[in-house]
Structures are given as C-alpha cells and as structure tokens.
Amino acid sequence: MTQQVSDFIITRLKQWKVSHIFGYSGDGNNGLMGALNRADDSITFVQPRHEEMAAFMACGYAKYTGEVGVCMATSGPGAIHLLNGLYDAKKDHVPVVAIVGQQARTALGGEYQQEVDLVSLFKDVAGEFVHLATSPGQVRHLIDRAMRIAAGERTVTAIVVPNDLQSQKAVETPAHAHGTVHSGVGHTSANVVPDEQSLAHAVDILNAGKRVAILVGAGARGAERELEEVANRLGAGVAKALLGRDVLPDDLPYVTGSIGLLGTNPSWTLMAECDTLLMIGSSFPYSEFLPKEGQASGVQIDIEPRMLSMRYPMDVNLIGDTRLTLQALIPLLKHKSDRDWQQAIEKDVAEWWDLLRERAMGEANPINPQRVFWEASQRLPDRCLLSCDSGSATNWYARDLKFRSGMRGSVSGGLATMGNAVPYAIAAKFAYPERVSIAFVGDGAMQMSGNAELLTIRKYWSTWQDPRLIVIVLNNRDLNQVTWEMRVQDGDPKYEASQDLPAFSYAQYAELIGLKGIEVTDPEQIGSAWDKAIANNCPTVLDFHTDPDIPPIPPHISKQQAKAYMSAMLHGDPDALETIKASLRQFSKSFIAKAPRPRRH
Ligand SMILES: Cc1ncc(C[n+]2csc(CCOP(=O)(O)OP(=O)(O)O)c2C)c(N)n1
Ligand SMILES: [Mg+2]
Numbered sequence: 001m002t003q004q005v006s007d008f009i010i011t012r013l014k015q016w017k018v019s020h021i022f023g024y025s026g027d028g029n030n031g032l033m034g035a036l037n038r039a040d041d042s043i044t045f046v047q048p049r050h051e052e053m054a055a056f057m058a059c060g061y062a063k064y065t066g067e068v069g070v071c072m073a074t075s076g077p078g079a080i081h082l083l084n085g086l087y088d089a090k091k092d093h094v095p096v097v098a099i100v101g102q103q104a105r106t107a108l109g110g111e112y113q114q115e116v117d118l119v120s121l122f123k124d125v126a127g128e129f130v131h132l133a134t135s136p137g138q139v140r141h142l143i144d145r146a147m148r149i150a151a152g153e154r155t156v157t158a159i160v161v162p163n164d165l166q167s168q169k170a171v172e173t174p175a176h177a178h179g180t181v182h183s184g185v186g187h188t189s190a191n192v193v194p195d196e197q198s199l200a201h202a203v204d205i206l207n208a209g210k211r212v213a214i215l216v217g218a219g220a221r222g223a224e225r226e227l228e229e230v231a232n233r234l235g236a237g238v239a240k241a242l243l244g245r246d247v248l249p250d251d252l253p254y255v256t257g258s259i260g261l262l263g264t265n266p267s268w269t270l271m272a273e274c275d276t277l278l279m280i281g282s283s284f285p286y287s288e289f290l291p292k293e294g295q296a297s298g299v300q301i302d303i304e305p306r307m308l309s310m311r312y313p314m315d316v317n318l319i320g321d322t323r324l325t326l327q328a329l330i331p332l333l334k335h336k337s338d339r340d341w342q343q344a345i346e347k348d349v350a351e352w353w354d355l356l357r358e359r360a361m362g363e364a365n366p367i368n369p370q371r372v373f374w375e376a377s378q379r380l381p382d383r384c385l386l387s388c389d390s391g392s393a394t395n396w397y398a399r400d401l402k403f404r405s406g407m408r409g410s411v412s413g414g415l416a417t418m419g420n421a422v423p424y425a426i427a428a429k430f431a432y433p434e435r436v437s438i439a440f441v442g443d444g445a446m447q448m449s450g451n452a453e454l455l456t457i458r459k460y461w462s463t464w465q466d467p468r469l470i471v472i473v474l475n476n477r478d479l480n481q482v483t484w485e486m487r488v489q490d491g492d493p494k495y496e497a498s499q500d501l502p503a504f505s506y507a508q509y510a511e512l513i514g515l516k517g518i519e520v521t522d523p524e525q526i527g528s529a530w531d532k533a534i535a536n537n538c539p540t541v542l543d544f545h546t547d548p549d550i551p552p553i554p555p556h557i558s559k560q561q562a563k564a565y566m567s568a569m570l571h572g573d574p575d576a577l578e579t580i581k582a583s584l585r586q587f588s589k590s591f592i593a594k595a596p597r598p599r600r601h
Helices: 005-015 030-038 051-065 077-091 136-153 196-208 224-234 265-273 322-332 340-361 369-377 392-399 421-431 443-463 480-490 506-512 523-535 559-570 576-592
Strands: 020-023 044-046 069-073 096-102 130-132 156-162 212-216 237-240 255-258 276-280 297-302 316-319 385-388 408-411 437-442 469-475 516-520 540-545
Touching (some): 020 421, 051 069, 051 096, 051 421, 051 443, 077 096, 077 156, 136 156, 196 316, 212 224, 224 276, 255 265, 369 392, 369 469, 385 392, 392 437, 392 469, 421 469, 443 506, 480 559, 506 516, 506 540, 516 523
Parallel strands (some): 020 044, 020 069, 069 096, 096 156, 212 237, 237 255
C-alpha cells in the first residue's frame, strides 16, 4: 500500500530511533493517530490527561535518557497546551520535538475553527526550527531537520502538519530537481575539547589557586570519576546547582550540596571564601551566591559557547565536553599538598549534615517536611529516578536528600514551573521500566495537574516491569513556597485568599482509582510509610500532612529579608504565632551547630 504522509512521518521517526511519543489526539492530528495505529508497535504512544503533561513527559524522557523527546498535539487548543512543557525543555537545554496538527491548508487564513498561527505561536519556544508543512515533498526534511537540530543544539523544535496534508500520498524521495531538499537521518556526537593553549591557561590558574571551589550543573553529568579526580588533585570543594544534584553523590565528604536560595551553608562558605572558581556545565543564575567579582580567578567549561562567562567574568572560557575536557586537564593538574582548605570544607559539610538531621527531627505540626526527605534518603532504592516539583519540596529536595551514585534526579530548573514532577516520573517509567521512580510534589501542584495524571499512572502501571512509582505529596493546604516568598521578600503577611488550598485526601483518591494510598499524620509513621510504599508492587501515593510553618531557611539571610519577615509577622499574618514558634525552633538548631562561621586565611 502506498504510504500516506502521516505513515511516512511515523516511519521516518522510527528511522530516527524514536521509541515513545507522548501525545493527545484531535482533528488536527487524526491522520497521525491513524498512522500510529497502522504502524507496528516499535513506537509506544503514551496518552496523558493534558497536552502540557505530554510536553513535560517528552522533556522528562529527554532528561533521563539523553535522547530526543517527542510530543504530539492537535491544532489550536492542543498545541497551545503544549507550550509550558516545551518552555521547560528549552530553558533546561534538553532536546524535544513537537509535532502538531493544523487545520486544512485550504482553510488557513480563513479564521477557521481552531486555526491558530502556530508558527508564530511557537516562534519563541521553538525558534531554532519551526515550520509549517505545506507539501508532501517537504515532510522528509522537516522531520530530519527538526530531529537533528533538537539533538544537536539541545533545544526545542516544532513542525506543524495540516490535517489534509497528513492523508496525502507520501513523497518518500523528493524529485531530483530544482527547489527540492534531500536530507538524511542520523545524529552522532562529537568529541569537543578546548584548544591546547586555553587548556594550558586554565591549568595555570587552577594550579595557582589555594582555595578552589568547583560548581557543577547538569552539563557535568557523566563525568563523576573525572570530577572526583579533579577535586582530589585541587583539594577543592564541590557545590551542585539544582539540575546537577545527581552529578556527584552526597557521600563524598567535600561535596557541599546545593547552592543558592535553596542551597546549603557549606556551599555559601565555599563560594564566599574561594580564590578560584571552576564552573562546569552550569548556568546557575544567582550571582549573590557566587564569589564577588574580582574575588576569584575563574575557569568555566561548557559545551555551549553562549553559556560562558555569563554569571561570573571568567579568565578562561573552555568550550568542550565536560568529561573529555577534564580528562585533558587532569594529567596537568598538580596534587596540592596543602589540604587545609578541603579539610575545613569537609568539617563544614559534616556539621551541616548533623544540623540538617536536627532540623528534620525538630517538632512540627504534625509532620516536619524535612523529615519526609531525611527518612527517604536512607531508603531510596538503588538507581531510582527522582523528580521534584516547584514548591517548598524543592528546598528539601535540594538540601535534605542524599544522592547516591547511580541515582538520577531532575526538576524544572530554568522555568521552575509547577506540575512537572508527576509527568517526569511517568516518563522515567517509560524510559526505564525496571527502575523505581519517585516524584516529590506539593498539594498545589497535585490539584493543578498531578491528581489528573495519577489516572495516567493507573492506565499504564501494569505494563511496567517494576510497577513502583511513588508520589510523595506535601499536603500543607498552602501554596507554601510563595507564602514564604511573600513574607521574606516582600514583607507581606500570608494572603489567605491567594494562598490557602482546599483540603483533599490524595491517599483516598489514589485508593479510589485503584492505586495504593497511605495517609501519614504521625511523624513516627514516616519511615514505615516509606517502607510500605517501597515494598508495594504497585504505584503508591504517600500523603504526608506537613507543617506549612516550617521556614525554608536560606543559607544566608540578609538584613532586608529579616526585616521583611518581621514586618509580615507584625502586619497580621494569620499564622504569625505558629510561624514564629517554628522558626525559633529551627533557628535554635542552627546556633547549636554553630553554622556557618567565617574562616580566616
Ligand atoms: C505554573 C506555575 N504557577 C505558579 C508558580 C508560582 N509558584 C511557585 S511555587 C508555588 C507554590 C506551590 O504550592 P504547592 O504545590 O502546594 O507546594 P508547597 O510550596 O506548598 O509545598 C507557586 C504558586 C509556578 N512556579 N508555576
Ligand atoms: Mg502546598
């Protein structure tokens, strides 16, 4: 049978080794759905509850596998729904291709139903490559280029395929004639290393440094051994940006953990006191958490030239693959004989973990959210895949979770959107059905989209080799992260009309739809609830009733923030008393552990 354009698109995607499409149907892409139905099952079609979730899944899939994620939606409303998930991918530099339907070519320009100018709509998010297919002979190179540009430039691309075109006869090979384009399939990686002169310059700086701080981001993943070797030779401490949380395990004594507002005190001290900064595969944005300009010499490694010298004026900007660049540097780096700096960092780190434990075990009403993460660390299965939503959970994911080698984790880093964690966790199960996947989510994000997506878990879990997907809900009846931002940044009391959330039993809902649900209101039950979820042989929702008054204490509190907090408390915050009590309890623990103290050099 002669292929239709839609069949050809699916065939071509298979040639690109696409194995999963996350999508939702509609009259703009019915032809593509028909073609998927006709195709063999080497492509798995995954149907979420909402197109935004399809885009998050494609993004999560790309993050966990390193491959191109593909999502599909119908014209107009479906395409519009994809946008937030596509921006999530774009901002975190992961490759995603969106294939969206459109009304018939004959209708375009006629204010037709569901006709939206999709090329313009996607022009920002998929600016590297977005095109409308108008002729069967054009489809081959549109697919090839969308896939290649997404993979090669780690970005989002989009193609818009009108529904009438989908059922046209395919042109698999365009005529050998003027005005045709002849593309091919395939993307390979390149061994990008900086030139020798730049490497030598970087070596001089790193060898001269007496107090070296390393900052790693998602771009440093895959270089665990090399990073350890560099840190050992340089006697350095290593801080991790949120997206690079899984790049090095937290059991290395000189790993100071996260950096930034959600970061740790040892990372703050590391940056405040270093004389040399080595930044690898990160675009961590907050300059106040990096050394002051002029304080440190700087070397940066990034595969994307545009990401260099953007957060700190670097002395050497190395364009290269992290692992290969570090391999080139290592033999030239001297082993520093003075280990005082690294030992001081290690002492800070050890004290910090003690402090976190104390904070986690501190009394709360009823459950201290930090303890949920603390207890998880001891129980997380090997090689599990973690995802975290944007909310107060991000603080505890950043600080309290102890990553071990082999685990993976991600968040919505650049976009920091709500709603990413559950679809990421689902995508992780399609990528690695034999591994356990765990999502940490706020109740606001569950109500926004996570609850609906539990139905997607219900739909698919029995097809996964290891059926365990665990959703952790921080049930605090509050848009808590923002409530605290309003208090600490703006000095405003909690505005109940915008911040309070309706009560809901996530555990009962899970049970209602055929998953397991465990409601936890007693802090002593946190550990056993985790144990039960991990022992279950089906997905589980752990519904922890957490205390919204526990402050997400940043590693450094400015006078302005302290004043704002007091102003919020004095100006009628409805939770003032409970919040002040909880803050005092948490802060007193900081003083017991004497963290952090400035050192003299
Ligand atoms: C789509 C989207 N809307 C709004 C925000 C702003 N925001 C960031 S965190 C947050 C609160 C999240 O509440 P919840 O999911 O209940 O988590 P909590 O902070 O309470 O633990 C909000 C509203 C956002 N980041 N993304
Ligand atoms: Mg909440």
